[in-house]
Amino acid sequence: MPVTQRPRVVRTIGFLIASFPLRVVAFVLVLATTLLGIATTMLWIGIPILITATSTARGLARAERRWVRVMLGVDVPPPRRHPHGAGLLLTWQTRLVDPATWRELLYALLAFPLGIVEFVAGIVSVAVPPFGIFVAPRIGAMHGALALSMLGPDRTAQLEARSRQLKDSRARGVDAVEAERKRIERDLHDGAQQRLVAVAMSLGRAQLKLDDPAAVRELVGAAHTDAKLAVSELRDLARGIYSPVLQDRGLDAALSALTARMPIHVDVEVTVEPRPPAPVETTTYFIVSETLINVAKHAGADRASVRVTRDDDTVVVEIIDNGHGGASVRPGGGLAGLADRAGTIDGVLTVVSPAGGPTVVRADLPVRW
DSSP: OOGGGHHHHHHHHHHHHHHHHHHHHHHHHHHHHHHHHHHTGGGSTHHHHHHHHHHHHHHHHHHHHHHHHHHHOOOOOOOOOOOOOSSHHHHHHHHHHOHHHHHHHHHHHHHHHHHHHHHHHHHHHHHSHHHHHHTHHHHHHHHHHHHHHHHSOOHHHHHHHHHHHHHHHHHHHHHHHHHHHHHHHHHIIIIIHHHHHHHHHHHHHHHHTTTOHHHHHHHHHHHHHHHHHHHHHHHHHHHHHOOHHHHHHOHHHHHHHHHHTSSSEEEEEEEOOSOOOHHHHHHHHHHHHHHHHHIIIIIOOSEEEEEEEEOSSEEEEEEEEOSOOOOOOOTTSHHHHHHHHHHTTTOEEEEEOOTTOOEEEEEEEESOO
16 A cells, blocks of 8 residues: 555544544434423423524534544535524524524434444454555545535535636636737737838838839838838737647747746746646636736846646646735736636636745636536
């Protein structure tokens, strides 16, 4: 067995064994207070007892989430609860119709018989190591899945949250595309278009001076210079939209070519095999390009580094510079635009930039969405 697997197996076996006493206590407390509360509801004293039962189940569920996260490595977010008014009666009524309450109560009751099976499996795992190596992690995974389904957000809440996330992502994507369109129009108007107008004017003036070879030569030369500048500006603009090197050779070559043109020294490290989907590559290239341009213009830095890595689910982009720091994501600012661009594919952009630097811009971009 690889060494990296041992701590997980040991923690899982420890979870199976150490959880049993907790299951017994939880079962007794929840069952006793629930039954006593139901039996005495008509006497009104049952209401505070039932509130105690639900509060106990809630506290046990909170402890169980932490316990599962520490021992099994399964993160169980808390469910979204119904708000309740002041007073015991309103609290009880709200909890009574809250599905999270019933799931927590049911979990506390189901965990006891399951805990018996898990305790036996844990003891056998200690006595028979091959059993523990192969079976205990699977039992732990099933328990983690059960805890996530019963103690985490319900399916409806998850779908609603996902729907809101997609709606916000779509809105940010529309805004990012609109901002990019305006930038392209501005660059074309202020750059290549003006150059081409100058070319046309120079050629028109040359046509009027065909009888003066020296003047024609001068005007044609100026037109030639403006035409070359227009081609260069159009090439830079097209490269900013989508690099042909990126399409042909991938991120490593494209980012190396990009950083070679920067006025500051930039170290590049790219490890993204297998190659990410095209939208992820385009977003990565855009984020690195715009960030480095901002660094060169505003950060007062003389060095920067770009690191792009990939695991099964995410491409992580980190750009670090040694400038004066103080950067932040402000509404309408350049970093906010980068965050919106990352959001178009459900990515997240974070910025850490203390005064005095260094500044770290990080984007986590999913490869599946």
